Amino acid sequence: xxxxxxxILFISMILFLGFVQTAMAEPTYEELAAYWAPVISHDxxxxxxxxxxxxxxxxxxxxxxxxxxxxxxxxxxxxxxYVYYWVVETKxxxxxxxxxxxxxxxxxxxxxxxxxxxxxxxxxxxxxxxNEYGQFVxxxxxxHTDFWSYTDKDTPYPWYDLVAPSQNVRNGKEDIDxxxxxxxxxxxxxxxxxxxxxxxxxxxxxxxxxxxTYKVTDYAPIFDENKVTDWSGVNWNGIINPPVSGNPSETYxxxxxxxxxxxxxxxxxxxxxxxxxxxxxxxVGYDLLPINNLWxxxxxxxxxxxxxxxxxxxxxxxxxxxxxxxxxxxxxxPWGWDDHDxxxxxxxxxxxxxxxxxxxxxxxxxxxxxxxxxxxxxxxxEFVIETFQPYENHTERWNGWGWRxxxxxxxxxEVDVYFDRLNIDNNGLLRLKGENGNVxxxxxxxxQNNYRGGKIHVPENHVIVExxxxxxxxxxxxxxxxxxxxxxxxxxxxxxxxEGHEVDIKAYVKAEDPEGDNLTYKLEFIRNPNQxxxxxxxxxxxxxxxxxxxCEGSLRVVxxxxxxxxxxxxxxxxxxxxxxxxxxxxxxxxxSGFDCSGWVCIPNHTITITIDDPGxxxxxxxxxxxxxxxxxxxxxxxxxxTSSRRLxxxxxxxQGEHDIQVSVSDKDGDSNWCSHQFYVEADELNTTCxxxxxxxxxxxxxxxxxxxxxxxxxxxxxxxxDLDFLGPAKDLFGVEELLERVVLYIKMRDGSTxxxxxxxxxxxxxxxxxxxxxxxKSYNPSLRVYTDDITVVDILQSDNPSxxxxxxxxxxxxxxxxxxxxxNIKLGIxxxxxxxxxxxxxxxxxxxxxxxxxxxxxxxxxxxxxxPLGYIVVERGSGVPLVIDERGVVIGYTTEGIQKLIEADPxxxxxxxGILGGVGR
Numbered sequence: 007x008x009x010x011x012x013x014i015l016f017i018s019m020i021l022f023l024g025f026v027q028t029a030m031a032e033p034t035y036e037e038l039a040a041y042w043a044p045v046i047s048h049d050x051x052x053x054x055x056x057x058x059x060x061x062x063x064x065x066x067x068x069x070x071x072x073x074x075x076x077x078x079x080x081x082x083x084x085x086x087x088y089v090y091y092w093v094v095e096t097k098x099x100x101x102x103x104x105x106x107x108x109x110x111x112x113x114x115x116x117x118x119x120x121x122x123x124x125x126x127x128x129x130x131x132x133x134x135x136x137n138e139y140g141q142f143v144x145x146x147x148x149x150h151t152d153f154w155s156y157t158d159k160d161t162p163y164p165w166y167d168l169v170a171p172s173q174n175v176r177n178g179k180e181d182i183d184x185x186x187x188x189x190x191x192x193x194x195x196x197x198x199x200x201x202x203x204x205x206x207x208x209x210x211x212x213x214x215x216x217x218x219t220y221k222v223t224d225y226a227p228i229f230d231e232n233k234v235t236d237w238s239g240v241n242w243n244g245i246i247n248p249p250v251s252g253n254p255s256e257t258y259x260x261x262x263x264x265x266x267x268x269x270x271x272x273x274x275x276x277x278x279x280x281x282x283x284x285x286x287x288x289x290v291g292y293d294l295l296p297i298n299n300l301w302x303x304x305x306x307x308x309x310x311x312x313x314x315x316x317x318x319x320x321x322x323x324x325x326x327x328x329x330x331x332x333x334x335x336x337x338x339x340p341w342g343w344d345d346h347d348x349x350x351x352x353x354x355x356x357x358x359x360x361x362x363x364x365x366x367x368x369x370x371x372x373x374x375x376x377x378x379x380x381x382x383x384x385x386x387x388e389f390v391i392e393t394f395q396p397y398e399n400h401t402e403r404w405n406g407w408g409w410r411x412x413x414x415x416x417x418x419x420e421v422d423v424y425f426d427r428l429n430i431d432n433n434g435l436l437r438l439k440g441e442n443g444n445v446x447x448x449x450x451x452x453x454q455n456n457y458r459g460g461k462i463h464v465p466e467n468h469v470i471v472e473x474x475x476x477x478x479x480x481x482x483x484x485x486x487x488x489x490x491x492x493x494x495x496x497x498x499x500x501x502x503x504x505e506g507h508e509v510d511i512k513a514y515v516k517a518e519d520p521e522g523d524n525l526t527y528k529l530e531f532i533r534n535p536n537q538x539x540x541x542x543x544x545x546x547x548x549x550x551x552x553x554x555x556x557c558e559g560s561l562r563v564v565x566x567x568x569x570x571x572x573x574x575x576x577x578x579x580x581x582x583x584x585x586x587x588x589x590x591x592x593x594x595x596x597x598s599g600f601d602c603s604g605w606v607c608i609p610n611h612t613i614t615i616t617i618d619d620p621g622x623x624x625x626x627x628x629x630x631x632x633x634x635x636x637x638x639x640x641x642x643x644x645x646x647x648t649s650s651r652r653l654x655x656x657x658x659x660x661q662g663e664h665d666i667q668v669s670v671s672d673k674d675g676d677s678n679w680c681s682h683q684f685y686v687e688a689d690e691l692n693t694t695c696x697x698x699x700x701x702x703x704x705x706x707x708x709x710x711x712x713x714x715x716x717x718x719x720x721x722x723x724x725x726x727x728d729l730d731f732l733g734p735a736k737d738l739f740g741v742e743e744l745l746e747r748v749v750l751y752i753k754m755r756d757g758s759t760x761x762x763x764x765x766x767x768x769x770x771x772x773x774x775x776x777x778x779x780x781x782x783k784s785y786n787p788s789l790r791v792y793t794d795d796i797t798v799v800d801i802l803q804s805d806n807p808s809x810x811x812x813x814x815x816x817x818x819x820x821x822x823x824x825x826x827x828x829x830n831i832k833l834g835i836x837x838x839x840x841x842x843x844x845x846x847x848x849x850x851x852x853x854x855x856x857x858x859x860x861x862x863x864x865x866x867x868x869x870x871x872x873x874p875l876g877y878i879v880v881e882r883g884s885g886v887p888l889v890i891d892e893r894g895v896v897i898g899y900t901t902e903g904i905q906k907l908i909e910a911d912p913x914x915x916x917x918x919x920g921i922l923g924g925v926g927r
Contacts, residue, residue, distance in 0.1 A: 033138055035093040035382035039294055041139040041194030042102055042129055043089065043271035045235075046292075047212075049203040049224040050265045050285045056081075057110040058203055058285075059278055060269065062088040062295055063122070065109065069303065069320045070313035071328035074109040075121040086275035087292035090126075090300070092340070093382040094360055097375040097414070100131040100140055101360035105297065105340050108206050111332070118205070120336035121329030125149065125208050126343075127199055128356060130364050132171045132372075142169045144368055145186055145197055148356070149207025149220050153345040154183045155367055156210035161188060165234050168195050176370040180348055184211035187229040191237040193271055198229040203265075224264040226287055242272045245281045245288045260287040300339060301383045324394045324482075325353050341392070358392055359411065377412040377468070387489035387521040389413045391471050394429075394482030409473035414441075418467045418489025418520045425449075427484040428458040434473065434481050441468035463490065491520040492571040498563070500578040506620020508552040515563045515577055523567040532576060535559040544581075554620070556583035556674060585676035586619035586627060590668045592684040613682075615653040615668055627670050629653060634665040651922045652898055749777065749787040753794045763787070792821040852892045853878055873905060874912035875919060889921050898922055 033041070050058040056078055063069070065085060066077040077083060090105040104126050111123035127147045131140035145156040158172040165188070175182070187198040200209045200222040207220060212230045214222040229235055232251045239254040247257035248268055265285045267278065272291030278284050300320070307321045307328070318328040322335040325342020329335055338344075341354030348367075355363045361376040378389050391411045415421050423438060430436060430451045438447040446464060449457055469487055497516040503509050517525055527549045535544045535557035544553040551561070560578040591614050617627055626647040646653060663685050671677035752760040763785065765772040777785065797819045851870065853859045859870040869881040879900060880888040887905065889898045898921040908920050 031138065035095075036294070036296070038093055038100055038131070038139060039091040039102055039104075039382075040271060040273070042131060042142075043091070043194065043196055043294060044104060044127060044199045045189045045196045045229070045271075046089075046106070046199055046201055046269035047222075047226040047229065048201040048267045048269060049222055050267055051114060051203040052265050052285055053114065054110075054112060054204075055283045055285055056085065056279065057108065057112050058206075058267070059085045060087055060089065060106045060108060060292070061085040062090075063107055063124075063300060063320070068313070069306075070315060071122055071318070071320050071322070072313055072316035072330050075329070075331035078109045081279075084277045085279050086277045087269055087290055088275050088295045089269075089271075089292050090124075090297040090340075091294045091382075092297045092301075092357070094358070094378065095380045096361050097377050097379055098133055098373055099143070099361070099364075099375075100129075100133065101364070102129040102131060103127070103297075103340055103357065103360075104129075106201065106206065106208065111205055111337065113204050119332030120334075121331040122327040122337040123206050124327070124337055124339060125206055126340060127197075127208055127210075128360055128363075129197065130360075136167055139194065141167070141171050142186075142195075142197070143171045143371065144175055144364065145210055146356075146363070146367065147199060147208040147210050148343050148345075149202070149209055149214075150205065151344070151346040152220070153180070153343075153348060153356075153367075154209055154215070154220075155180055156184050156186045157182055157368075158186045158188075160185060161234060165190065165195070171372060174370045174372065175368050178366060178368040180367040182368075183215065184209075186210055187212075187233060187235075189229065189235045189237055189270075191240065191270075193273075196271065198235075200225050224266045226260075226263065226266060226268055228258060237270075242270070242289075242291055245276055245278065245284060245290050248287060248289050258287075263287050296382060297340070298383045301341075304339070304341065352393070354393060358390065377414050379414055379416050384486070385488070387415050387417050389415070389487050390484065391487070392482075392484040394427075394484075411471045412468070413471075413487045414468040415487060415489035415521075416467070417522055419491040420489070421464050421467055421469060422461050422488050422490040423464055423469060424461040424486040424488065425457045425459065425483070426486060427482070428454045429482050430454050431481040436483065437470075437472045437474065438462075438464075439470040439472065440464070440466055441470070443470070467491075489521045490569050490571065493517045493519045493523070493525055493565050493567050493573055495565075495573065495575055498575045498577055500580075503551070503553055503579055503581045504620070505556055505581055505584045506552075506554055508550050511549045511551060511561070511563060511577075515565075515575065517565040517573065519567045521567070523569065526566050528564040528566070530562050530564075531559060532562050533558070533560040533578075535581070551579070553581040555581065557581045583672070583674045583676055584620050585678045586617050586670045586672050587678050588618065588629075588668055588670040588680040589616045590614070590666050590680050590682040591616075592664070592666070592682060612654050613657060613666060615655070615670075615680075617648075617651045617653070617670055619651070619672060627672055630669045631655070632667045634667060635663050649918075650898060747785065747788045749782065749785065749790050751790065751792045752798055753792070789822065793819060851878060851890060873908055873920075875908060875915060875917050877917070877921065879905060 046060075048058065048060075063071075063074070066074065066080075066083055088107075090107065092103045094101040094103075105124050106126060108123040109121070111118075111120050113119050125148045127145055129145050130143040132143050134141045142158060147154045147156070157175045158169040161169045169188075172186075189196045189198060197210070200212055200214065201207070202209075202214065202222050203224070205219075207214075209215060209220060209222055212222065212225045212227070214220045226248065228248060228251065236252045237249055237254065240249045241254070247260060250256040250258055263286070266287050267284060268287055268289045269292045270289050271294065273293055274291045275293040276291040278288075278290050281288070284290070303320045304324065305321075306319045307323055309319070311317050312319045316328055316330060320328060321339070322328040325339050326335050327337045327339065329337060338353075341357040343356045344353045345351065351363050351366055361374075361378070365371070365374060365376060380387070381389060384390050391413065428436075428449065430449065432451065434451060436449040437445055438449075439445055446469075447457075447462060467489065471485060495515070495517050497514065499514045501509065501514040511527060511529060515527075517527075519525055529546045529549065529551065531544075531546075535553065536542045543555040543557060544551065544559065558578070558580050560576055562574055562576055564572055564574040566572040613631075615629060615631075617629075619627070626649050628645060628647055630643075630645045632643070644655075646655075663683065665681065665683045667679060667681045669677055669679045748764040750762045750764060752762075754760065761777050761779075761782065762774060763777040763781075764774050850861050853870045853872045855872045855874070855876075857872065861868060861870060863870075863880055863882075866882060868883075871879050871881065873879055877897075878890050878892070880890055882888070886899045886901060888896050889900055890896050900920050900922055904920040904922075908915065
């Protein structure tokens with residue numbers, strides 16, 4: 007089975023060369039543990055092979071210690087290979103621990119068995135400039151109730167530098183028991199350990215030591231033979247036979263090696279039960295598990311049991327697992343490991359105070375600092391000092407400074423000391439000191455209740471904890487030293503903002519935290535530029551501030567770390583005005599009409615002036631215009647005040663070249679100018695409405711026009727339509743009688759003519775009906791109006807029927823006979839029919855509040871929305887949103903951001919708020 011294996015990122019050649027000359031990044035605790043993870047030669051008794059496989063404590067899916075023995079007989083439960091690890095760090099060394107768990111410690115003779123079994127090793131690694139993962143110094147293993155010590159004296163070149171400090175280590179209070187073998191591979195440099203079958207004691211020497219209790223009957227012989235076994239370049243996919251050292255494509259013949267298995271760190275937890283329960287020295291990959299979850303449960307014996315098989319869950323008491331098969335409660339976690347005859351070294355020294363244990367066991371360690379700076383099983387920038395057992399020989403330990411711990415949280419300037427648990431019996435005295443030895447606090451049995459469960463703050467990052475005057479008894483404590491420095495500012499500067507621009511306050515105000523905590527910034531106004539303003543001109547969004555007008559103000563900046571420590575400062579800011587810019591263009595025609603199907607040109611010409619000003623608040627701009635080439639129609643010297651960002655001006659230009667110069671000034675007096683040069687052709691002087699040829703290629707049938715007219719009639723006849731809709735006839739013409747009897751003649755492309763009579767009475771619509779030739783003879787109309795089908799359709803589908811009708815009159819598309827009418831009456835008739843036409847077909851641009859309507863606008867698929875202020879916004883796929891009226895005429899533009907502000911809080915805003923442009927006519 008092919009599976010990806012984790013690989014620690016390091017160059018194998020580093021190991022062969024022995025050192026690297028360049029600076030190296032400090033590895034994580036997990037990377038350290040993987041680099042030095044042991045290769046495990048594990049003896050196996052084939053009669054009970056499942057009991058010989060390592061796994062994790064909760065392999066059966068729960069944290070109960072009382073059922074691990076029995077659940078091992080369930081062949082349906084997997085036994086993935088895991089090794090627990092932890093790291094404790096001092097200023098000079100790493101102490102890397104590994105723990106192997108078996109659900110059952112058993113004996114073929116039936117003696118000394120117990121449920122749960124955890125034994126392990128401690129590696130002493132010196133920090134080094136030669137290798138980022140350090141250099142091997144010593145190893146301590148645990149086999150039952152004894153610790154065994156190992157160093158290395160004979161590792162050859164080119165690996166010598168990786169073990170060089172070990173060459174000088176000598177016996178201390180304990181004897182050195184042997185020499186360590188190693189394996190090099192693509193994951194790191196690994197000591198070899200030898201594990202017994204049945205009882206699972208761990209030794210660092212093949213065959214173990216002397217008597218049967220510490221003897222490893224079967225072992226893989228390759229490691230001692232090679233001294234450094236080279237497994238570089240091996241493909242670790244699945245369970246394989248052991249590769250030949252230096253030849254990754256070949257494997258050893260293990261037929262004469264008796265029973266056993268080799269566990270090798272590969273970052274994947276192989277399950278040997280899925281491979282037929284191998285026992286012929288196959289190599290099984292294991293993964294590392296941080297011991298943190300077990301450590302966090304260390305006091306669960308004080309809580310109600312989660313298990314049916316016992317009144318305890320994982321632990322029976324501090325450092326000892328709960329178990330009821332064989333000897334009860336006979337297995338210990340690493341903080342409960344103890345050598346029965348090594349003097350004043352007690353639990354949990356192996357786990358929490360390894361520097362003391364190593365200093366006691368060995369001499370010749372060289373530079374060796376016992377000040378702790380961190381561990382893998384506590385939080386970042388935290389260390390725990392903990393012990394809970396009643397011990398003898400207290401005086402011996404004290405005289406050797408054993409009951410003394412030093413902790414320094416390197417990334418902090420100050421620390422909090424938490425007294426999570428305190429139990430000081432009899433004459434015991436706990437002292438908390440600073441780095442220089444000054445006593446900060448003394449706690450005795452008499453005053454311990456004042457501090458139990460509390461904390462004190464120490465204004466330095468180095469503390470010493472000492473215990474003195476100890477008597478035999480049940481005493482102990484758990485003390486956490488945690489970095490808790492207040493953040494500090496490294497920059498706090500006043501700053502400037504350009505009007506309309508956004509700045510991030512962290513460009514001008516920056517804080518740092520000694521522990522590397524994430525920092526949050528909060529801004530609030532002190533001198534608020536929004537005060538005494540009709541509109542809000544400055545906005546705060548997280549750490550960003552944006553202002554839309556020139557002003558001055560100041561901010562309070564509050565910075566908070568993960569522990570809740572806060573600092574604050576005040577900074578001022580100034581917003582500078584940015585002069586407006588402009589552009590001007592000559593507009594001979596502008597698109598109009600339904601689906602932009604018709605073209606309407608304002609008489610003669612227009613010019614469009616577009617103003618760009620980063621200020622959102624549209625105080626009037628002053629616009630001055632000059633035509634430097636020709637000024638026959640008096641454009642030069644004109645000036646306007648406008649709050650619209652788009653100013654359209656009707657002008658008349660003579661044929662020829664024109665050079666328009668525009669000056670735009672804002673309310674602060676800052677100005678800019680723009681210009682546009684263009685040439686007016688002769689045929690642009692009398693522009694008329696034109697129609698795209700493909701739109702009107704065919705004539706409209708009479709049925710279409712008739713149905714459109716009758717549809718409007720059905721909607722309005724009989725409802726006494728008020729002239730508020732049509733406009734009073736007297737206001738349109740001044741001659742109300744002209745509208746009482748009107749005949750409308752519509753000439754079709756097929757040569758036929760449609761005839762309608764339109765009657766009003768006293769300014770109210772009375773009837774619209776098709777009329778025959780016979781009826782016409784006796785009808786005696788007051789007005790005859792002639793047009794054609796194309797003109798009618800153009801009017802009905804126009805965005806602005808009255809304007810289109812006006813030009814229809816001017817170009818002769820609508821004729822009036824029988825009465826000598828002035829141009830003002832013609833214009834009024836145009837408006838009248840335009841208003842009727844506008845009702846025949848609903849405007850495509852009308853949209854209800856809250857409705858979203860998809861249409862085609864100027865050849866582009868868009869969405870229409872009516873915002874809370876009542877005007878219509880065109881949302882386009884590209885470009886800024888436009889603002890139009892119900893006829894489709896563009897009256898300005900806006901932005902998505904402004905519309906979101908309006909939707910959030912429209913109260914008190916003017917009807918035109920947020921329109922950044924407009925048509926000035």
